[in-house]
Amino acid sequence: MNRRITNLFSRVLLHVVIIFIAFAWLMPTLGLLVSSIRNRNDVLSSGWWTVFRHLLDFEQYTLENYTEVITASGMGRAFLNSLIVTIPSTIIVIIIAAFAAYAFARMEFRGRHVLFVVVVGLLVVPIQMTLIPILRIYNGLGLAGTFYGIWLAHTAYGLPFAIFLLRNFFGALPKDIFESAFLDGASHHTAFFRLALPLSVPALASLAIFQFLWVWNDLLVALIYLGGTEKVSPLTLRLSSLVNSLGQNWQLLTAAAFISMILPLVLFFSLQRYFVRGILAGSIKG
């Protein structure tokens, strides 16, 4: 009897602790969302949680903050820039990495092992080591401040991980199917396009999500190679300068932040499975 009560007690405690942690983790983001649809005066005079006292009073909500940051603060343009930066940076990496990964996994050539060890080593190199020389070259070639420059840079920074992930995936595909394909006279090109790629769709999807989020959420690379002009600034760069210029205008700042998060959140909720799978596959690297 006594034991049953302790058992029940610890069950209840477990749920309480878990729900508390979940709430604590969700609270900051919820506060951002709520604040972004409140009036300036309300945001500055009372905490965002006070809306729950009269939740259904729709008078207190507004979308004006969003219209203002999208037009006046340039978040609309920045959203477009983020898409322009991110989509090519994702596609180019995957194409180049897939070819290289196939060669590393399935073809034989001198230096294959050494070269791949170099790729594994490059996985953890801080990009700070590359900023000054590349920026100088970019300045010389007129690539600084252009989308071409940042596409190339993001491709390079994403490559080691992409090659690593895909090479491990290609390497883990059953050997027999490749052998029987080669016996039937298939070339490496056929094996790559007809076997390796179609069988690796889940891995390619994980990689695409990773690279997309990485580039979309990046600040440093954009800061260095694109610079702060509004014409080319992606969301992160624009948002970080708004943090300084908008100061205590929290209703606008929260709306701007939410705009920068909306696409990653949609991707996250719809493709969480691939995201998790990618993390698990990539984590072998440490």
Next chain:
Amino acid sequence: MVREKIVMKRSNIWPWIYIAPALLILAFFLVYPIINTFYLSFLDKGSESFIGLSNYIFAFTKKPMLIAFRNNLLWLIVFTVFTVSLGLILAVLFDRVRYESVVKSIIFLPMAISFVGAGVIWKFVYTYRPAGTPQIGFLNAVLSKFPNFEPIGWLVNKLTNNFALIFVGIWIWVGFCMVILSAAYKGIPKELLEAARIDGANELQVFRRIIIPMMKPTIAVVATTMVINVLKVFDIVYVMTNGQFDTEVIANRMYKEMFQFHNFGRASAIAVILLLVIIPVMIINVRRFREQEALR
């Protein structure tokens, strides 16, 4: 016959065509700049004349640099310990409830948000108003419920600001640790845990004597990943305090030397130091990779 086949494959040009684009980009964007940055770190401000180790002497003696090193060390310890241990605890706790996938999503969610976005979110949480006025920052508002609490400027106060920033990092990365550790935890045979419980072990003993030892390799992988992250931390500090009030970290210092002071020698030296700190992790990775290959 077999020998002939191998020779034929070796002389083949196609592997090189497959890896050429990747190799060219890696050589140009990673390998060459690494070597060049090493070289630049021994030159002066404008990379014109050789000045020996001056940039490194600057890096290890000047006060702003020493503060940055101290902060990075603080990040390294607090961030790594909390992300890994909290990730492990959550993975084990969540395994016991039926709504596991929901709570996991909630903890994991910040991973999708940019550091800049997270910076704004938390700057708002930490907002400070003078005592007596309504607090609009969640943290000060909650703590104001306690008697005699004086609102704190979390990001300005030198006792709290570094921890306030580190907590943002923890909030983002715990989900990552939890996901990997949870997968490893589910790989432990449940009979093993049951057997220990039947033999009279309590939950704490099961956790310490079985779960942790069995998950050691995964914990090591997660911890090294966190160490790499923490050494490169930049965005959170850049957005939330820009290194003011003694919150600077190495990566931010490098950025300032590069863009504010245009001192490319010092900036390069700081980058080299960052790389040198990471090299042990790189060696561990390569070694681990070799072991895995040997097992295949």
